[in-house]
Amino acid sequence: MTEIGLDESQNQTVAPGTFWRLMGYLRPHKGRLLVAFLLLGLATAADVLQPILVKIFIDQNLIPRHFPETPLVELGAGYLLLVLLTACFNVLQLYLFQVLALDIIQRLRVDLFDRVQTLALSFFDKTPVGVLVSRITNDTQSILDMFMSVLSTFVQNVAVLIGVMVAMFVLDVRLALYCLALFPVIFAVMWLYQKVTSPVFWATRQRVALINAKLNESLQGMGIIQAMRQEPRLRREFGEINEAHRRVRYRNTQLNGLLTRPLMEVIYLLTLMLVLGFFGLRSFSHVVNIGILYAFVSYLSRFFEPINNMMQRLNFFQTAMVSANRVFQILDNPSRRPMSEGDRAPTITRGEVAFEDVSFSYDGEKDVLEHISFTAKPGQTVALVGHTGSGKSSTINLLMRFYPVNRGRITIDGHDLREFQEEELRQKMGLVLQDPFLFVGDISSNIRLGDTQITDQEVKAAAEFVQADGFIQRLPGGYNAPIGERGATLSTGQRQLISFARTMAHNPTILVLDEATASVDTETEDAIQDALRRMRKGRTTIAIAHRLSTIQDADLILVLHHGKVVERGTHQQLLAERGLYHAMYLLQQGGSEDSA
Numbered sequence: 001m002t003e004i005g006l007d008e009s010q011n012q013t014v015a016p017g018t019f020w021r022l023m024g025y026l027r028p029h030k031g032r033l034l035v036a037f038l039l040l041g042l043a044t045a046a047d048v049l050q051p052i053l054v055k056i057f058i059d060q061n062l063i064p065r066h067f068p069e070t071p072l073v074e075l076g077a078g079y080l081l082l083v084l085l086t087a088c089f090n091v092l093q094l095y096l097f098q099v100l101a102l103d104i105i106q107r108l109r110v111d112l113f114d115r116v117q118t119l120a121l122s123f124f125d126k127t128p129v130g131v132l133v134s135r136i137t138n139d140t141q142s143i144l145d146m147f148m149s150v151l152s153t154f155v156q157n158v159a160v161l162i163g164v165m166v167a168m169f170v171l172d173v174r175l176a177l178y179c180l181a182l183f184p185v186i187f188a189v190m191w192l193y194q195k196v197t198s199p200v201f202w203a204t205r206q207r208v209a210l211i212n213a214k215l216n217e218s219l220q221g222m223g224i225i226q227a228m229r230q231e232p233r234l235r236r237e238f239g240e241i242n243e244a245h246r247r248v249r250y251r252n253t254q255l256n257g258l259l260t261r262p263l264m265e266v267i268y269l270l271t272l273m274l275v276l277g278f279f280g281l282r283s284f285s286h287v288v289n290i291g292i293l294y295a296f297v298s299y300l301s302r303f304f305e306p307i308n309n310m311m312q313r314l315n316f317f318q319t320a321m322v323s324a325n326r327v328f329q330i331l332d333n334p335s336r337r338p339m340s341e342g343d344r345a346p347t348i349t350r351g352e353v354a355f356e357d358v359s360f361s362y363d364g365e366k367d368v369l370e371h372i373s374f375t376a377k378p379g380q381t382v383a384l385v386g387h388t389g390s391g392k393s394s395t396i397n398l399l400m401r402f403y404p405v406n407r408g409r410i411t412i413d414g415h416d417l418r419e420f421q422e423e424e425l426r427q428k429m430g431l432v433l434q435d436p437f438l439f440v441g442d443i444s445s446n447i448r449l450g451d452t453q454i455t456d457q458e459v460k461a462a463a464e465f466v467q468a469d470g471f472i473q474r475l476p477g478g479y480n481a482p483i484g485e486r487g488a489t490l491s492t493g494q495r496q497l498i499s500f501a502r503t504m505a506h507n508p509t510i511l512v513l514d515e516a517t518a519s520v521d522t523e524t525e526d527a528i529q530d531a532l533r534r535m536r537k538g539r540t541t542i543a544i545a546h547r548l549s550t551i552q553d554a555d556l557i558l559v560l561h562h563g564k565v566v567e568r569g570t571h572q573q574l575l576a577e578r579g580l581y582h583a584m585y586l587l588q589q590g591g592s593e594d595s596a
């Protein structure tokens with residue numbers, strides 16, 4: 001459905017090479033990884049040696065009515081030392097693996113965030129925000145889990161398995177070979193476990209994704225939910241999804257309870273019987289070595305523990321691979337926002353904007369703009385009017401270089417828009433949107449927008465210019481008044497004025513306005529219109545006008561209809577034409593011909 005798959009829980013495919021690409025992230029940390037593996041090897045060796053000491057004690061010193069003090073103390077101390085060393089090495093290796101994992105994930109998350117910022121806006125048109133948030137948080141988290149626990153568990157447990165096998169072969173080759181025959185059985189059980197639990201595991205993840213989606217919808221639309229009394233419906237729907245989640249989790253728990261421990265326990269007990277039977281039968285013809293018997297029994301229990309550990313993490317491994325696959329899909333996505341082409345890097349000085357026969361389509365099929373041509377001379381205002389969907393915002397999207405021009409060209413001061421450096425465009429072109437976006441912070445940080453060269457005086461001057469200073473001074477904290485998410489604590493008009501001040505503080509040469517349609521009280525409306533007039537003065541302005549009354553003084557008005565310019569001229573000229581503009585104007589004036 002989307003480029004990266006909307007129904008993420010269903011998308012379980014993993015591209016070949018994903019695992020090794022992920023492992024590639026370990027490369028810069030080779031040194032630390034080597035130390036971690038060394039510690040892991042030492043911990044495993046110290047662990048595997050413990051039963052050997054007991055065996056030596058049993059075989060050489062356990063004689064009835066004899067208390068071998070010195071060997072007992074020595075072997076006891078040796079055993080204790082091995083236990084301590086195992087614990088110390090394990091703590092260190094675990095710590096190293098975890099720090100390594102955190103470093104890698106931090107890198108991956110930042111890389112991903114960087115990449116997302118350079119993606120073309122067309123990508124965001126097709127990808128729901130929730131999916132992207134999930135990529136950057138959940139998916140990187142499951143990769144982190146893999147590096148933190150799955151990888152170290154697998155490596156450690158495989159090391160223990162190898163250590164135990166070596167020790168078994170050293171003790172008794174024939175018996176070790178019998179135990180080796182167990183491997184196919186164990187792998188079969190692991191395969192079975194994976195086969196049975198995998199669908200349930202994915203079903204659980206899918207339910208969690210549904211819960212998140214429902215929560216997202218409910219929380220974002222809380223205003224409308226309360227206003228339309230949708231709470232009972234949403235509560236019921238949320239309850240149903242949760243119930244489905246509970247059921248599938250039950251099933252997961254049942255399967256885990258049945259398959260992991262008990263099944264392995266049965267195999268373990270069968271093997272134990274095999275070993276004891278072997279020694280039993282041997283006792284008829286040979287002297288049984290109790291030390292070896294003890295060591296074997298002890299190794300058997302150490303042998304099954306790692307297998308249990310690995311089995312429990314198989315699904316997490318699979319999840320991490322799917323997550324890594326999705327993360328790499330974003331990193332590899334070819335879509336990029338339009339950047340400067342060529343190395344001429346022109347500058348914007350006068351601010352002359354020209355559209356030369358521009359046509360554009362978002363999807364490559366349907367043109368939403370056709371043959372648009374106009375020129376805005378330095379300091380002039382060109383207004384775009386037209387019904388909804390006529391192409392006004394699309395025109396601005398192209399001018400701001402949010403989307404690349406398909407056909408024709410746009411020039412600024414005679415240079416093709418494609419040639420400008422991003423920095424130059426953003427600095428010299430001020431965009432004011434209908435719905436001003438305020439960042440979490442305070443008033444002054446929202447006006448300054450991270451530009452440390454803008455002084456406090458300039459911030460205040462910009463606010464005064466758009467007449468926002470008055471209400472800002474009245475806020476508790478003034479310019480330092482905190483702003484919550486999206487500026488929810490301010491009124492629409494106040495948010496507008498702050499966004500005007502932000503634009504003015506950066507003193508753009510060209511102003512691009514998407515006039516607000518939100519209704520504010522007359523006083524605020526007057527303040528906004530007055531601010532806009534001051535802002536436009538001396539600046540080339542391209543403005544989308546919803547209320548025709550606000551752009552009567554524009555040098556040129558373009559009337560758009562289905563992506564084409566159907567009328568052009570000044571307010572008076574267009575009224576005289578008695579075409580679409582005239583009809584729209586009459587409609588807005590309440591239908592009276594006289595008012596025109």
Ligand SMILES: Nc1ncnc2c1ncn2[C@@H]1O[C@H](COP(=O)(O)OP(=O)(O)OP(=O)(O)O)[C@@H](O)[C@H]1O
Binds near residue numbers: 362363386391392393
């Ligand atoms: N991001 C997009 N992806 C695909 N099609 C789009 C996109 N944005 C707009 N369109 C389509 O382009 C056409 C022109 O839309 P545009 O937003 O430019 O109109 P508008 O005149 O600004 O309308 P309004 O006054 O309602 O904002 C519409 O048919 C719309 O469906």
